[in-house]
Amino acid sequence: MRLVLQLVARLLLIVALCLTAATVWATFDAYRSVDRATAASAQRVAHALEALYWRELLLRSSRMREHLVPVPDWRTLETMKLIAPGVCVQFQPAAAFEKPLCGQSQGIGQTPPRWFASLVPTFLGSHAEVVRPVSPRAAAAGTVVATPDQAAAISLAWEYILNVIDVALLMSAAIALLASLAIAHALAPARSIVTALQRMARGQYRTPLPRFRSMELAMIGNAVGELGERLEEATEQRTALTRRLLEIRDDERRALARELHDEFGQNLSAILAFSSTIETASTKEANAGGIAQDARMISQATHRIMASLRDTLKRLRNPLPDELGLEASLVNLVDSWRSQSATQPTIQLDLKGNLADIGGTAATTAYRVAQECLTNALRHSAARKINLRIERRAGEDDALLIRVEDDGGGDADRVAQSAGFGLTGIRERVAAAGGSLSIARANRGLSVAATIPLAA
Structure with a gap:
């Protein structure tokens, strides 16, 4: 597998791990943001009711304090604006048949899958209600109780996660693409080094390499250049040595050919002459047949040796092209x-x-x-x-x-x-x-x- 692909694969693995960690963090943050919205809603409504309580206390001092709040106009549109979506607020002590005042919960977020709706509460727990006193200085003024809607909270968390994942995926794709281009650009000089090594394998030892900006690649390039120079020097020395050895071998061939011609050739000629003399002289004697046969055998053996010697001399003497x-x-x-x-x-x-x-x-x-x-x-x-x-x-x-x-x-x-x-x-x-x-x-x-x- 190519090094660029290996580095890109590792980069994508790191991006996937970071994306998973971001998803988990987004889930936790989105789910707990409902608790923060609930607390903020309770605080805002309590602050508004506190102002209403003191106003009624000053303007209508003849009324019983326990009847000051809630007054008929606290359940207004202005109060609704203070309540976050998916949160319900109720005043305690509540009047008979009084229902909680809830923020907008219809169409909030996206409908989450069943596995998400069942998995998140299991690991992150449920949302607790938030209680805030209307007035810290007047305990009789009552309290505000804010309760988050569990389904709306999960829907908001799911929508938040989807938005985060979309952005994270786009960023991951951009990071992977840009990092891949950067890695490919950084490793591009490696092709020049590989090409130089391939040329050296074919015998082109002096292969110039460009100057690399990276210190590591520059060191590798210098090492490749030095290796090529040493290989060329070694090849030249080996070629010169081989030529010298061949010259010495040719000189030895010529010397051996002269020795064989001068010594073996003359001696064989002498043996052949002696055998001819014996064969001629034996025809006049009584036991001429056996002696003549021996002489002929000597002559035949000598002819064979001389033929072999001529072939050897042809191969040993100076090459015919000269x-x-x-x-x-x-x-x-x-x-x-x-x-x-x-x-x-x-x-x-x-x-x-x-x-x-x-x-x-x-x-x-x-x-x-x-x-x-x-x-x-x-x-x-x-x-x-x-x-x-x-x-x-x-x-x-x-x-x-x-x-x-x-x-x-x-x-x-x-x-x-x-x-x-x-x-x-x-x-x-x-x-x-x-x-x-x-x-x-x-x-x-x-x-x-x-x-x-x-x-x-």
């Missing part, structure tokens, strides 16, 4: 394999592009790759047809493509993972030349392809 050029050396290589036996598979050579000016390391590497791939296809597979294709791709990507395909079957994955000296050697040569090597499955066999950049 002497004949790449195109002629490849033709000579294919002709030498064709001439060894009539039972050899068909070898098709396909040359494309201008190969005349290709020399040096590129030509030597191409020749060695073709030589090793042909050797493996001829000796380690039951191929009937082998196709050797050499193509020069001109233009901006000036490179040489060597592809060897056969129809002898084989497991491409197993061959690619092989640690044989021949395959390891061509890998080293291609890498030293700055190229790439791939092994894949062909139509009915294997395909080995090497790309050597000529610009390098």
Whole structure:
């Protein structure tokens, strides 16, 4: 899961928790606001009746004090305005058949669901009535009793909660959207870092990164840049070392070829001459048959050793591209394999592009790759047809493509993972030349392809 989505999901979880907490707080506050409205209504009505009580006491002193309040005009519209919706007020002691004076309760709030109407009183309890004296200095003036309407209180609380939730949802959506944009903007430089790492994996080690404002991302960018520089230096050192090792190996090949030619070749020639002399001299003696047979066996063994030595010398001596050029050396290589036996598979050579000016390391590497791939296809597979294709791709990507395909079957994955000296050697040569090597499955066999950049 992407990091941006993870952070947004966590943010939404936090917003949901905050929204739940806000809903619980809104429920408690709305439900208890009815108690505050009840107390305020009782206080306002008591204050109004106190003024009425003292006015009647001063203007009608002849009346009994217990008959001063309530007077006929206390249940007026002005008194109704002092009572909050959903609250009923009654004067004590009340007159006979006197009903409480209630505020407007019809159409207050929204009808709550049953679960809310039963759940809220269970956890928050019921509303208590509020008693206020008409006059603290005159106990005989009576008291005001305010009682909230339970159904109206729950309806008001439900409406308040809905309003709060609507606002909270809008704020949560806005916060989530803006925070998501901010997180995506803050993490956008991570794509540049990932792209740089992917380029480094493909061999482009020096990949410049933009300057990041965030200190953490700037540190990561600097670390990636330093890593790329060190990888490039290590690659250059490894390439130089590989080239040097190949040069040393070629020098050893040439030295070994000279030793084999000078020592083994001369000694074998001498053995062959001695065997011929023995065979010629034995024809004049009595036991000529046995001696002649031994001499012929020595001669045959010597011829076989000399043929093997010639093949070894061909592989060890200076590469033919240095002497004949790449195109002629490849033709000579294919002709030498064709001439060894009539039972050899068909070898098709396909040359494309201008190969005349290709020399040096590129030509030597191409020749060695073709030589090793042909050797493996001829000796380690039951191929009937082998196709050797050499193509020069001109233009901006000036490179040489060597592809060897056969129809002898084989497991491409197993061959690619092989640690044989021949395959390891061509890998080293291609890498030293700055190229790439791939092994894949062909139509009915294997395909080995090497790309050597000529610009390098």
